[in-house]
Amino acid sequence: MFDNPIVLISGMALVTFLPRFLPLLLLSKKEISPSLSRWMSFIPVSIFAALVASDIFFWEESFNINPLDNIKLLPSVLVILIALKTKSLLWSMTAGVGAITVMWLVF
């Protein structure tokens, strides 16, 4: 945890407010180039994949893809399947939490 979360919160506030506010003031949809919006469409998927990857392939701080040590791997396969099938955040999270609880109790 940081010494002062206020710095983090202020920085987050700034980089959240500007992309929401400035276009209201300055832009219309027509003025955004298709190239820019196409590139931007790839950012969320890349971020979510990076967040997931930085967590699930590591166990006790080191790279580990043995599904019996690293108990996050098998539940992740399940979550992806459920997410593909249901597109539901609630179902995916319920399944994921259920699966990791079972893994945690068993291993």
Add this chain to the structure above:
Amino acid sequence: MASYIALGVACGIVLYDAGFSVLHIFLMSLLVFAGAAQFLAASMTLTGASVSAIIIMVFFLNLRHVLMSASISEYVKRRGIGFLTFFGHTLSDESFGINFSHFQKGSWTPEEALTASLSNYGTWVVSTVLGGLIGSQLPINTTIMNYALIAMFLCMMVMQFVSSAHMIAAVVSVSATVILTILLKHNIALVIATLIASFTGYYIENRRGSGGRQHVR
């Protein structure tokens, strides 16, 4: 609305779990008001990321709002700077969805839109604080709680699979993140991986010449 409250409560719990106090959770929801970004902050804080790495990732995550904001700007153009400040601050994925469809039908004034946004905003602040309070009372298994976040990000990733290029971007991002995290031992790896993967996806889609197709998400 019920699922929005549930998400807010969950967000408050994970932020508390990551080490934020209830006051800091309140301030974050009040000043930032961005669900995905707040979940990201909880997750990256848990993995020991630096403040700058988190802020850069929040910035990239919020770039999608540029499109939303620009799309909705024509409906609120003649309002003053004070109105636009509040309207911009409370523009979230949820409020954009509601407001944009009402505006397109012509059944919505900017004031009604702001009221709808503000009610989302208030609900979010209250439910995240409630989550923080619950988190402070509950004994929480950290492995399981952290995994709830990962399950959420996995689902959000899958929901972005709108084309095969987007799936390839996800695979590239996963590979780059793992390799760079091992090499650099720093969360800046996520920022670099995000850039590599998003440009790869863009390049692939451009080569396929998919014309002026746009994804607003």
